[in-house]
Amino acid sequence: MSSTSGGQVSIRDLSKSFSISGRSLAVLRTLNLDIRSGECLVIVGASGSGKTTLLRILAGLEAADSGGVAIDGKPVHGVGAERAVIFQEPRLLPWLTVLGNVAFGLEVRGVPKAEAEERARFYIALVGLAEFSDAFPRQLSGGMAQRVGIARALTVQPEILLLDEPLGALDAMTKIGMQEELARIWSEENVTMVMVTHDLEEAIYLADRVLILPKEKGGAARLIDIDLPRPRERSESRFVRYREELLREFGLR
Amino acid sequence: MTLQHIEQAASLGTPDSTTSLGTDFLRLGGRAGIRFLSRYGVLIAFLAIWQVSSSAGWVNAAVLPPIDMIVAALWKGLAGGTLLGDIAISLQRAGLAFAAAVLVAIPLGLFMGQVRAVETALDPILQVFRQTSALALYPVFILLLGLGEASKVFVIFWATLFPLLLNTIGGVKQVDPKLLEMARVYGARQLTVFRRVVLPGAVPSIFVGLRLSATTALLLLIASEMIGANKGIGFQVMNAQYNFQIPLMFAAIVILAGLGLIANQALVSLQRRLCRWSNAVD
Numbered sequence: 001m002s003s004t005s006g007g008q009v010s011i012r013d014l015s016k017s018f019s020i021s022g023r024s025l026a027v028l029r030t031l032n033l034d035i036r037s038g039e040c041l042v043i044v045g046a047s048g049s050g051k052t053t054l055l056r057i058l059a060g061l062e063a064a065d066s067g068g069v070a071i072d073g074k075p076v077h078g079v080g081a082e083r084a085v086i087f088q089e090p091r092l093l094p095w096l097t098v099l100g101n102v103a104f105g106l107e108v109r110g111v112p113k114a115e116a117e118e119r120a121r122f123y124i125a126l127v128g129l130a131e132f133s134d135a136f137p138r139q140l141s142g143g144m145a146q147r148v149g150i151a152r153a154l155t156v157q158p159e160i161l162l163l164d165e166p167l168g169a170l171d172a173m174t175k176i177g178m179q180e181e182l183a184r185i186w187s188e189e190n191v192t193m194v195m196v197t198h199d200l201e202e203a204i205y206l207a208d209r210v211l212i213l214p215k216e217k218g219g220a221a222r223l224i225d226i227d228l229p230r231p232r233e234r235s236e237s238r239f240v241r242y243r244e245e246l247l248r249e250f251g252l253r
Numbered sequence: 254m255t256l257q258h259i260e261q262a263a264s265l266g267t268p269d270s271t272t273s274l275g276t277d278f279l280r281l282g283g284r285a286g287i288r289f290l291s292r293y294g295v296l297i298a299f300l301a302i303w304q305v306s307s308s309a310g311w312v313n314a315a316v317l318p319p320i321d322m323i324v325a326a327l328w329k330g331l332a333g334g335t336l337l338g339d340i341a342i343s344l345q346r347a348g349l350a351f352a353a354a355v356l357v358a359i360p361l362g363l364f365m366g367q368v369r370a371v372e373t374a375l376d377p378i379l380q381v382f383r384q385t386s387a388l389a390l391y392p393v394f395i396l397l398l399g400l401g402e403a404s405k406v407f408v409i410f411w412a413t414l415f416p417l418l419l420n421t422i423g424g425v426k427q428v429d430p431k432l433l434e435m436a437r438v439y440g441a442r443q444l445t446v447f448r449r450v451v452l453p454g455a456v457p458s459i460f461v462g463l464r465l466s467a468t469t470a471l472l473l474l475i476a477s478e479m480i481g482a483n484k485g486i487g488f489q490v491m492n493a494q495y496n497f498q499i500p501l502m503f504a505a506i507v508i509l510a511g512l513g514l515i516a517n518q519a520l521v522s523l524q525r526r527l528c529r530w531s532n533a534v535d
Contacts, residue, residue, distance in 0.1 A: 059438060079438050091435040095453045095530040108441035108449065136530045156439065 006072045007159035007192035009035035013067035040193040042203040045213030084158035088165040090149035092137040099133040105156040123151040143174040163195035326500035343486045347474045350409035358417035366425025387412035400481040409473040416465035424458025460524040467516040
Protein backbone atom coordinates (compact mmCIF):
# COMPACT_ATOMS: atom_id res chain seq x y z
CA MET A 1 0.00 0.00 0.00
CA SER A 2 2.73 2.43 0.92
CA SER A 3 5.19 3.08 -1.83
CA THR A 4 7.91 5.23 -0.37
CA SER A 5 11.42 5.25 -1.65
CA GLY A 6 12.85 6.53 1.65
CA GLY A 7 13.91 4.47 4.58
CA GLN A 8 17.65 4.59 4.06
CA VAL A 9 19.57 4.34 7.30
CA SER A 10 23.19 5.27 7.90
CA ILE A 11 24.90 4.42 11.14
CA ARG A 12 28.18 6.25 11.79
CA ASP A 13 30.75 5.48 14.51
CA LEU A 14 28.00 4.39 16.83
CA SER A 15 29.12 3.54 20.37
CA LYS A 16 27.13 2.69 23.43
CA SER A 17 28.13 1.36 26.81
CA PHE A 18 26.25 0.63 29.98
CA SER A 19 27.60 0.96 33.45
CA ILE A 20 26.86 -2.14 35.43
CA SER A 21 27.70 -1.91 39.14
CA GLY A 22 30.20 0.86 38.53
CA ARG A 23 31.94 -0.91 35.64
CA SER A 24 31.50 0.43 32.15
CA LEU A 25 30.53 -2.27 29.69
CA ALA A 26 30.73 -1.43 25.99
CA VAL A 27 28.02 -3.11 23.96
CA LEU A 28 28.47 -1.28 20.67
CA ARG A 29 31.89 -0.07 19.50
CA THR A 30 32.15 2.42 16.62
CA LEU A 31 29.69 0.60 14.44
CA ASN A 32 29.37 1.76 10.83
CA LEU A 33 26.62 0.48 8.61
CA ASP A 34 24.39 1.56 5.75
CA ILE A 35 20.97 0.01 5.45
CA ARG A 36 19.53 0.32 1.97
CA SER A 37 16.04 1.55 1.32
CA GLY A 38 13.63 -1.38 1.15
CA GLU A 39 16.21 -3.84 2.40
CA CYS A 40 15.61 -6.54 4.99
CA LEU A 41 18.51 -6.53 7.43
CA VAL A 42 18.57 -9.09 10.19
CA ILE A 43 20.79 -8.60 13.22
CA VAL A 44 22.06 -11.64 15.07
CA GLY A 45 24.56 -11.99 17.87
CA ALA A 46 25.08 -13.72 21.17
CA SER A 47 23.18 -12.33 24.13
CA GLY A 48 24.95 -9.24 25.40
CA SER A 49 26.20 -8.35 21.93
CA GLY A 50 24.03 -5.25 21.87
CA LYS A 51 21.61 -6.23 19.11
CA THR A 52 18.54 -5.06 21.00
CA THR A 53 20.39 -1.91 22.08
CA LEU A 54 21.17 -1.15 18.44
CA LEU A 55 17.53 -1.59 17.53
CA ARG A 56 16.40 0.65 20.40
CA ILE A 57 18.83 3.35 19.28
CA LEU A 58 17.41 3.08 15.75
CA ALA A 59 13.92 3.36 17.24
CA GLY A 60 14.95 6.48 19.15
CA LEU A 61 14.20 4.88 22.51
CA GLU A 62 17.82 5.12 23.60
CA ALA A 63 20.57 7.59 22.81
CA ALA A 64 24.03 6.65 21.61
CA ASP A 65 27.10 7.66 23.64
CA SER A 66 28.86 8.84 20.51
CA GLY A 67 28.30 8.65 16.80
CA GLY A 68 24.80 8.61 15.47
CA VAL A 69 22.11 7.47 13.11
CA ALA A 70 20.66 9.31 10.16
CA ILE A 71 17.55 8.37 8.23
CA ASP A 72 17.39 9.62 4.64
CA GLY A 73 20.13 12.06 5.59
CA LYS A 74 18.37 13.47 8.66
CA PRO A 75 19.90 12.76 12.07
CA VAL A 76 17.72 10.77 14.44
CA HIS A 77 16.73 12.29 17.77
CA GLY A 78 14.06 10.29 19.54
CA VAL A 79 11.13 8.49 18.00
CA GLY A 80 9.81 9.45 14.60
CA ALA A 81 6.78 8.95 12.41
CA GLU A 82 8.80 7.23 9.66
CA ARG A 83 9.64 4.37 12.02
CA ALA A 84 7.47 1.75 13.72
CA VAL A 85 8.58 -0.86 16.22
CA ILE A 86 7.32 -4.40 16.73
CA PHE A 87 8.36 -5.72 20.11
CA GLN A 88 8.83 -9.26 21.33
CA GLU A 89 5.60 -8.94 23.31
CA PRO A 90 2.57 -7.75 21.34
CA ARG A 91 2.08 -4.85 23.83
CA LEU A 92 -1.62 -4.54 23.10
CA LEU A 93 -3.86 -2.35 25.22
CA PRO A 94 -6.13 -4.89 26.94
CA TRP A 95 -9.09 -2.49 27.06
CA LEU A 96 -9.17 -1.94 23.30
CA THR A 97 -10.49 -4.37 20.71
CA VAL A 98 -8.27 -5.62 17.91
CA LEU A 99 -9.61 -2.78 15.76
CA GLY A 100 -8.97 -0.22 18.50
CA ASN A 101 -5.43 -1.46 19.04
CA VAL A 102 -4.54 -1.43 15.36
CA ALA A 103 -6.01 2.06 14.92
CA PHE A 104 -4.26 3.29 18.08
CA GLY A 105 -1.02 4.28 16.36
CA LEU A 106 -2.85 6.48 13.86
CA GLU A 107 -5.23 7.93 16.43
CA VAL A 108 -2.49 9.17 18.73
CA ARG A 109 -1.02 10.89 15.68
CA GLY A 110 -4.25 12.80 15.27
CA VAL A 111 -5.82 10.88 12.39
CA PRO A 112 -9.64 11.03 12.75
CA LYS A 113 -11.11 7.88 14.26
CA ALA A 114 -13.15 6.85 11.21
CA GLU A 115 -10.18 7.18 8.87
CA ALA A 116 -7.86 5.43 11.32
CA GLU A 117 -10.27 2.52 11.65
CA GLU A 118 -10.70 2.21 7.91
CA ARG A 119 -6.97 1.87 7.44
CA ALA A 120 -6.75 -0.42 10.44
CA ARG A 121 -9.31 -2.76 8.88
CA PHE A 122 -7.17 -3.07 5.76
CA TYR A 123 -4.16 -4.21 7.76
CA ILE A 124 -6.21 -6.44 10.06
CA ALA A 125 -7.34 -8.22 6.92
CA LEU A 126 -3.75 -8.31 5.66
CA VAL A 127 -2.65 -10.28 8.73
CA GLY A 128 -5.70 -12.52 8.43
CA LEU A 129 -7.66 -11.37 11.47
CA ALA A 130 -10.70 -9.73 9.83
CA GLU A 131 -13.07 -11.95 11.80
CA PHE A 132 -11.47 -10.93 15.07
CA SER A 133 -11.77 -7.16 14.74
CA ASP A 134 -14.04 -6.90 17.76
CA ALA A 135 -12.17 -9.37 19.96
CA PHE A 136 -10.29 -8.23 23.03
CA PRO A 137 -6.59 -9.15 23.42
CA ARG A 138 -7.26 -11.65 26.20
CA GLN A 139 -9.29 -13.70 23.72
CA LEU A 140 -6.37 -14.06 21.30
CA SER A 141 -3.61 -16.66 21.10
CA GLY A 142 0.02 -15.53 21.26
CA GLY A 143 0.44 -15.71 17.50
CA MET A 144 -2.76 -13.79 16.85
CA ALA A 145 -1.83 -11.11 19.37
CA GLN A 146 1.52 -10.65 17.66
CA ARG A 147 -0.25 -10.32 14.30
CA VAL A 148 -2.28 -7.51 15.81
CA GLY A 149 0.97 -5.85 16.90
CA ILE A 150 2.31 -6.21 13.37
CA ALA A 151 -0.89 -4.78 11.87
CA ARG A 152 -0.69 -1.81 14.27
CA ALA A 153 2.84 -1.07 13.11
CA LEU A 154 1.93 -1.40 9.42
CA THR A 155 -1.11 0.84 9.78
CA VAL A 156 1.05 3.90 10.39
CA GLN A 157 2.76 3.07 7.07
CA PRO A 158 6.32 3.47 8.26
CA GLU A 159 9.30 3.62 5.93
CA ILE A 160 11.29 1.57 8.41
CA LEU A 161 9.94 -1.33 10.40
CA LEU A 162 12.04 -2.25 13.44
CA LEU A 163 11.42 -5.70 14.87
CA ASP A 164 12.87 -6.80 18.20
CA GLU A 165 12.73 -10.61 18.28
CA PRO A 166 9.09 -10.41 17.20
CA LEU A 167 8.63 -14.18 17.00
CA GLY A 168 10.81 -15.08 19.97
CA ALA A 169 7.93 -15.94 22.26
CA LEU A 170 6.00 -18.10 19.79
CA ASP A 171 6.00 -21.88 19.49
CA ALA A 172 7.95 -23.47 16.63
CA MET A 173 4.95 -24.16 14.36
CA THR A 174 3.39 -20.72 14.72
CA LYS A 175 6.82 -19.20 14.25
CA ILE A 176 7.39 -20.73 10.82
CA GLY A 177 3.97 -19.54 9.64
CA MET A 178 4.70 -16.05 10.93
CA GLN A 179 8.09 -15.97 9.22
CA GLU A 180 6.38 -16.68 5.91
CA GLU A 181 3.88 -13.95 6.71
CA LEU A 182 6.61 -11.43 7.51
CA ALA A 183 8.37 -12.29 4.24
CA ARG A 184 5.10 -11.71 2.36
CA ILE A 185 4.36 -8.45 4.16
CA TRP A 186 7.87 -7.18 3.53
CA SER A 187 7.63 -7.91 -0.20
CA GLU A 188 4.17 -6.34 -0.47
CA GLU A 189 4.73 -3.27 1.66
CA ASN A 190 8.02 -2.07 0.23
CA VAL A 191 9.35 -1.18 3.64
CA THR A 192 12.86 -1.21 5.07
CA MET A 193 12.93 -3.94 7.68
CA VAL A 194 15.49 -4.19 10.47
CA MET A 195 14.98 -7.20 12.66
CA VAL A 196 16.74 -8.64 15.67
CA THR A 197 16.58 -12.37 16.21
CA HIS A 198 18.50 -15.19 17.84
CA ASP A 199 17.11 -17.69 15.37
CA LEU A 200 19.66 -18.21 12.58
CA GLU A 201 17.23 -20.02 10.30
CA GLU A 202 14.81 -17.14 10.67
CA ALA A 203 17.61 -14.74 9.76
CA ILE A 204 18.46 -16.64 6.57
CA TYR A 205 14.80 -17.06 5.65
CA LEU A 206 14.09 -13.32 5.80
CA ALA A 207 17.31 -11.36 5.31
CA ASP A 208 18.90 -9.69 2.35
CA ARG A 209 21.88 -9.28 4.64
CA VAL A 210 22.66 -10.64 8.08
CA LEU A 211 24.62 -8.45 10.49
CA ILE A 212 26.54 -10.44 13.08
CA LEU A 213 27.49 -8.44 16.12
CA PRO A 214 30.64 -9.54 17.93
CA LYS A 215 30.49 -10.42 21.56
CA GLU A 216 34.12 -10.25 22.57
CA LYS A 217 36.08 -7.00 22.84
CA GLY A 218 37.82 -5.94 19.67
CA GLY A 219 35.76 -8.23 17.50
CA ALA A 220 34.34 -6.69 14.33
CA ALA A 221 30.77 -6.77 13.16
CA ARG A 222 30.34 -8.88 10.02
CA LEU A 223 27.84 -8.68 7.20
CA ILE A 224 26.77 -11.70 5.21
CA ASP A 225 24.78 -11.37 1.98
CA ILE A 226 22.04 -13.96 1.68
CA ASP A 227 21.92 -14.50 -2.04
CA LEU A 228 18.92 -16.78 -2.35
CA PRO A 229 15.80 -16.45 -4.49
CA ARG A 230 12.48 -15.83 -2.73
CA PRO A 231 10.34 -17.45 -1.48
CA ARG A 232 13.10 -19.37 0.20
CA GLU A 233 13.24 -23.09 0.77
CA ARG A 234 14.60 -24.10 4.16
CA SER A 235 15.74 -27.56 3.08
CA GLU A 236 17.56 -26.34 -0.02
CA SER A 237 21.31 -27.06 -0.02
CA ARG A 238 22.39 -23.41 -0.32
CA PHE A 239 20.09 -22.48 2.59
CA VAL A 240 21.71 -25.18 4.68
CA ARG A 241 25.17 -23.92 3.69
CA TYR A 242 24.32 -20.41 4.86
CA ARG A 243 23.15 -21.92 8.11
CA GLU A 244 26.48 -23.71 8.54
CA GLU A 245 28.33 -20.51 7.74
CA LEU A 246 26.43 -18.63 10.44
CA LEU A 247 26.94 -21.42 12.94
CA ARG A 248 30.68 -21.24 12.27
CA GLU A 249 30.56 -17.52 13.01
CA PHE A 250 29.28 -18.41 16.43
CA GLY A 251 31.91 -21.11 16.83
CA LEU A 252 29.28 -23.80 16.88
CA ARG A 253 30.52 -25.83 13.92
CA MET B 254 -20.54 -25.94 38.40
CA THR B 255 -19.55 -29.40 39.53
CA LEU B 256 -23.14 -30.49 39.85
CA GLN B 257 -23.80 -29.32 36.31
CA HIS B 258 -20.87 -31.31 35.01
CA ILE B 259 -22.07 -34.44 36.71
CA GLU B 260 -25.50 -33.99 35.21
CA GLN B 261 -24.10 -33.45 31.75
CA ALA B 262 -21.91 -36.50 32.05
CA ALA B 263 -24.92 -38.53 33.10
CA SER B 264 -27.00 -37.43 30.12
CA LEU B 265 -24.08 -38.05 27.76
CA GLY B 266 -23.75 -41.51 29.21
CA THR B 267 -27.19 -42.54 27.94
CA PRO B 268 -27.29 -41.44 24.31
CA ASP B 269 -29.94 -43.99 23.37
CA SER B 270 -32.54 -42.72 25.84
CA THR B 271 -35.32 -40.86 24.06
CA THR B 272 -35.83 -37.61 25.91
CA SER B 273 -39.24 -36.07 25.56
CA LEU B 274 -39.91 -32.37 25.70
CA GLY B 275 -41.33 -32.77 29.19
CA THR B 276 -38.21 -34.27 30.70
CA ASP B 277 -36.17 -31.58 28.98
CA PHE B 278 -38.16 -28.93 30.78
CA LEU B 279 -37.81 -30.82 34.02
CA ARG B 280 -34.10 -31.05 33.54
CA LEU B 281 -33.80 -27.32 32.77
CA GLY B 282 -35.91 -26.46 35.78
CA GLY B 283 -33.91 -28.82 37.95
CA ARG B 284 -30.68 -27.31 36.75
CA ALA B 285 -31.83 -23.77 37.57
CA GLY B 286 -32.99 -25.00 40.94
CA ILE B 287 -29.65 -26.59 41.68
CA ARG B 288 -27.85 -23.42 40.65
CA PHE B 289 -30.08 -21.37 42.94
CA LEU B 290 -29.61 -23.75 45.86
CA SER B 291 -25.86 -24.00 45.44
CA ARG B 292 -25.68 -20.21 45.66
CA TYR B 293 -28.31 -19.35 48.25
CA GLY B 294 -28.80 -22.67 50.07
CA VAL B 295 -26.59 -21.82 53.04
CA LEU B 296 -28.18 -18.39 53.46
CA ILE B 297 -31.68 -19.91 53.37
CA ALA B 298 -30.65 -22.60 55.88
CA PHE B 299 -29.20 -19.93 58.18
CA LEU B 300 -32.45 -17.94 58.16
CA ALA B 301 -34.53 -21.09 58.63
CA ILE B 302 -32.49 -22.23 61.64
CA TRP B 303 -32.82 -18.73 63.15
CA GLN B 304 -36.57 -18.70 62.64
CA VAL B 305 -37.10 -22.19 64.05
CA SER B 306 -34.80 -21.88 67.06
CA SER B 307 -36.27 -18.50 67.99
CA SER B 308 -39.95 -19.44 67.65
CA ALA B 309 -39.37 -22.85 69.29
CA GLY B 310 -37.72 -21.16 72.23
CA TRP B 311 -34.26 -22.75 71.83
CA VAL B 312 -32.77 -19.27 72.04
CA ASN B 313 -34.05 -16.25 73.93
CA ALA B 314 -36.61 -14.74 71.53
CA ALA B 315 -36.29 -11.41 73.32
CA VAL B 316 -32.67 -11.16 72.18
CA LEU B 317 -32.93 -12.99 68.87
CA PRO B 318 -36.52 -12.43 67.71
CA PRO B 319 -37.87 -14.70 64.94
CA ILE B 320 -37.37 -13.55 61.36
CA ASP B 321 -41.04 -12.84 60.77
CA MET B 322 -41.07 -10.35 63.66
CA ILE B 323 -38.01 -8.58 62.25
CA VAL B 324 -39.60 -8.44 58.80
CA ALA B 325 -42.79 -7.08 60.37
CA ALA B 326 -40.82 -4.39 62.20
CA LEU B 327 -38.96 -3.56 59.01
CA TRP B 328 -42.19 -3.29 57.06
CA LYS B 329 -43.77 -1.13 59.74
CA GLY B 330 -40.76 1.17 59.84
CA LEU B 331 -40.61 1.55 56.08
CA ALA B 332 -44.33 1.73 55.32
CA GLY B 333 -45.01 3.89 58.36
CA GLY B 334 -42.17 6.15 57.34
CA THR B 335 -40.33 6.21 60.66
CA LEU B 336 -37.22 4.56 59.21
CA LEU B 337 -37.32 6.48 55.93
CA GLY B 338 -36.08 9.67 57.55
CA ASP B 339 -33.23 7.75 59.15
CA ILE B 340 -32.27 6.20 55.83
CA ALA B 341 -32.33 9.60 54.14
CA ILE B 342 -30.10 11.31 56.67
CA SER B 343 -27.68 8.36 56.75
CA LEU B 344 -27.46 8.25 52.97
CA GLN B 345 -26.83 11.97 52.93
CA ARG B 346 -23.96 11.70 55.42
CA ALA B 347 -22.33 8.68 53.79
CA GLY B 348 -23.03 9.97 50.28
CA LEU B 349 -21.53 13.41 50.89
CA ALA B 350 -18.43 11.93 52.48
CA PHE B 351 -18.02 9.30 49.77
CA ALA B 352 -18.49 11.85 46.97
CA ALA B 353 -15.95 14.18 48.57
CA ALA B 354 -13.49 11.30 48.95
CA VAL B 355 -13.93 10.40 45.27
CA LEU B 356 -13.41 14.00 44.19
CA VAL B 357 -10.24 14.34 46.25
CA ALA B 358 -8.71 10.88 46.10
CA ILE B 359 -8.99 10.03 42.41
CA PRO B 360 -7.44 13.22 40.97
CA LEU B 361 -4.85 13.34 43.74
CA GLY B 362 -4.04 9.66 43.32
CA LEU B 363 -3.69 9.98 39.55
CA PHE B 364 -1.33 12.90 40.06
CA MET B 365 0.69 11.22 42.82
CA GLY B 366 1.00 8.02 40.82
CA GLN B 367 2.45 9.95 37.89
CA VAL B 368 4.87 12.25 39.66
CA ARG B 369 7.46 10.28 41.57
CA ALA B 370 8.67 13.25 43.65
CA VAL B 371 5.20 14.05 44.97
CA GLU B 372 4.57 10.45 45.85
CA THR B 373 7.91 10.13 47.65
CA ALA B 374 7.23 13.27 49.64
CA LEU B 375 3.68 12.38 50.61
CA ASP B 376 3.91 8.65 51.14
CA PRO B 377 5.20 8.64 54.76
CA ILE B 378 2.51 10.99 56.03
CA LEU B 379 -0.13 9.03 54.12
CA GLN B 380 1.04 5.82 55.74
CA VAL B 381 0.83 7.40 59.19
CA PHE B 382 -2.67 8.77 58.53
CA ARG B 383 -3.84 5.52 57.08
CA GLN B 384 -2.65 3.49 60.04
CA THR B 385 -4.30 5.86 62.51
CA SER B 386 -7.81 4.61 63.16
CA ALA B 387 -10.39 7.12 61.99
CA LEU B 388 -12.49 6.17 65.02
CA ALA B 389 -9.67 7.21 67.33
CA LEU B 390 -9.57 10.54 65.53
CA TYR B 391 -13.33 11.05 65.77
CA PRO B 392 -13.08 12.80 69.17
CA VAL B 393 -10.50 15.11 67.63
CA PHE B 394 -12.82 15.92 64.75
CA ILE B 395 -15.65 16.54 67.23
CA LEU B 396 -13.45 18.99 69.11
CA LEU B 397 -12.54 20.75 65.88
CA LEU B 398 -15.89 20.67 64.09
CA GLY B 399 -18.45 20.27 66.82
CA LEU B 400 -20.87 17.45 67.42
CA GLY B 401 -23.01 18.22 64.35
CA GLU B 402 -23.09 17.04 60.77
CA ALA B 403 -19.64 18.37 59.85
CA SER B 404 -17.68 16.07 62.16
CA LYS B 405 -19.76 13.06 61.13
CA VAL B 406 -19.28 13.65 57.42
CA PHE B 407 -15.62 14.43 57.95
CA VAL B 408 -14.80 11.28 59.86
CA ILE B 409 -16.46 9.20 57.13
CA PHE B 410 -14.62 11.20 54.47
CA TRP B 411 -11.34 10.70 56.30
CA ALA B 412 -11.73 6.94 56.51
CA THR B 413 -12.91 6.51 52.91
CA LEU B 414 -10.19 8.72 51.47
CA PHE B 415 -7.25 6.41 52.07
CA PRO B 416 -8.35 3.12 50.51
CA LEU B 417 -9.34 5.02 47.38
CA LEU B 418 -6.24 7.20 47.29
CA LEU B 419 -3.81 4.32 47.80
CA ASN B 420 -5.55 2.11 45.25
CA THR B 421 -5.57 4.90 42.68
CA ILE B 422 -1.86 5.53 43.20
CA GLY B 423 -1.20 1.80 43.00
CA GLY B 424 -3.28 1.54 39.82
CA VAL B 425 -1.29 4.26 38.09
CA LYS B 426 2.04 2.86 39.20
CA GLN B 427 1.30 -0.67 38.08
CA VAL B 428 0.50 0.33 34.49
CA ASP B 429 2.88 -1.71 32.35
CA PRO B 430 5.86 0.49 31.37
CA LYS B 431 6.07 -1.53 28.16
CA LEU B 432 2.68 -0.16 27.16
CA LEU B 433 3.84 3.36 27.95
CA GLU B 434 6.88 2.82 25.76
CA MET B 435 4.69 1.46 22.98
CA ALA B 436 2.53 4.58 23.09
CA ARG B 437 5.66 6.73 23.04
CA VAL B 438 6.96 4.92 19.95
CA TYR B 439 3.79 5.90 18.12
CA GLY B 440 4.46 9.50 19.02
CA ALA B 441 1.83 9.87 21.75
CA ARG B 442 2.27 13.00 23.83
CA GLN B 443 2.21 12.99 27.63
CA LEU B 444 -1.46 13.90 27.89
CA THR B 445 -2.46 11.30 25.29
CA VAL B 446 -0.43 8.64 27.08
CA PHE B 447 -2.22 9.54 30.30
CA ARG B 448 -5.67 9.56 28.77
CA ARG B 449 -5.31 6.49 26.57
CA VAL B 450 -2.97 4.25 28.57
CA VAL B 451 -2.53 5.29 32.21
CA LEU B 452 -6.14 6.10 33.04
CA PRO B 453 -7.80 3.03 31.55
CA GLY B 454 -5.02 0.87 33.00
CA ALA B 455 -5.69 2.23 36.48
CA VAL B 456 -9.47 1.80 36.35
CA PRO B 457 -9.66 -1.76 37.76
CA SER B 458 -7.55 -0.76 40.74
CA ILE B 459 -9.59 2.41 41.26
CA PHE B 460 -12.68 0.23 41.46
CA VAL B 461 -11.09 -1.93 44.12
CA GLY B 462 -10.58 1.31 46.05
CA LEU B 463 -14.15 2.45 45.43
CA ARG B 464 -15.58 -0.78 46.77
CA LEU B 465 -13.34 -0.73 49.83
CA SER B 466 -14.27 2.90 50.43
CA ALA B 467 -18.00 2.24 50.10
CA THR B 468 -17.76 -0.48 52.73
CA THR B 469 -15.71 1.78 54.99
CA ALA B 470 -18.19 4.62 54.53
CA LEU B 471 -21.05 2.53 55.91
CA LEU B 472 -18.90 1.25 58.76
CA LEU B 473 -17.91 4.75 59.86
CA LEU B 474 -21.44 6.02 59.28
CA ILE B 475 -22.79 3.74 61.98
CA ALA B 476 -19.98 4.47 64.38
CA SER B 477 -20.43 8.23 63.97
CA GLU B 478 -24.20 7.98 64.38
CA MET B 479 -23.82 6.12 67.63
CA ILE B 480 -22.30 9.22 69.20
CA GLY B 481 -24.31 12.42 69.47
CA ALA B 482 -26.92 11.77 66.80
CA ASN B 483 -30.67 11.81 67.07
CA LYS B 484 -31.42 10.47 63.62
CA GLY B 485 -29.94 7.94 61.25
CA ILE B 486 -29.76 4.19 60.93
CA GLY B 487 -26.83 3.90 63.30
CA PHE B 488 -28.77 5.96 65.82
CA GLN B 489 -31.77 3.66 65.37
CA VAL B 490 -29.69 0.57 66.09
CA MET B 491 -28.50 2.05 69.39
CA ASN B 492 -31.81 3.69 70.24
CA ALA B 493 -33.88 0.57 69.61
CA GLN B 494 -31.52 -1.38 71.80
CA TYR B 495 -31.82 1.13 74.67
CA ASN B 496 -35.59 0.99 74.41
CA PHE B 497 -35.53 -2.78 74.05
CA GLN B 498 -37.25 -2.69 70.66
CA ILE B 499 -35.17 -5.62 69.51
CA PRO B 500 -37.09 -6.37 66.26
CA LEU B 501 -36.65 -2.69 65.28
CA MET B 502 -32.94 -2.90 66.09
CA PHE B 503 -32.58 -5.89 63.77
CA ALA B 504 -34.67 -4.12 61.13
CA ALA B 505 -32.15 -1.25 61.18
CA ILE B 506 -29.29 -3.73 60.93
CA VAL B 507 -30.99 -5.41 57.94
CA ILE B 508 -31.30 -2.01 56.25
CA LEU B 509 -27.58 -1.45 56.78
CA ALA B 510 -26.72 -4.79 55.27
CA GLY B 511 -29.04 -3.96 52.37
CA LEU B 512 -27.36 -0.61 51.75
CA GLY B 513 -23.96 -2.29 51.75
CA LEU B 514 -25.09 -4.91 49.26
CA ILE B 515 -26.71 -2.33 46.99
CA ALA B 516 -23.65 -0.06 47.02
CA ASN B 517 -21.34 -2.94 46.24
CA GLN B 518 -23.61 -4.28 43.51
CA ALA B 519 -23.89 -0.84 41.90
CA LEU B 520 -20.11 -0.52 41.82
CA VAL B 521 -19.68 -4.05 40.47
CA SER B 522 -22.10 -3.45 37.61
CA LEU B 523 -20.49 -0.09 36.84
CA GLN B 524 -17.13 -1.82 36.77
CA ARG B 525 -18.49 -4.52 34.46
CA ARG B 526 -19.67 -1.85 32.07
CA LEU B 527 -16.42 0.09 32.13
CA CYS B 528 -14.17 -2.97 32.09
CA ARG B 529 -15.80 -5.21 29.52
CA TRP B 530 -12.30 -6.06 28.35
CA SER B 531 -11.36 -7.89 31.51
CA ASN B 532 -13.43 -10.73 32.88
CA ALA B 533 -11.61 -10.34 36.18
CA VAL B 534 -14.35 -8.65 38.19
CA ASP B 535 -14.20 -10.33 41.61
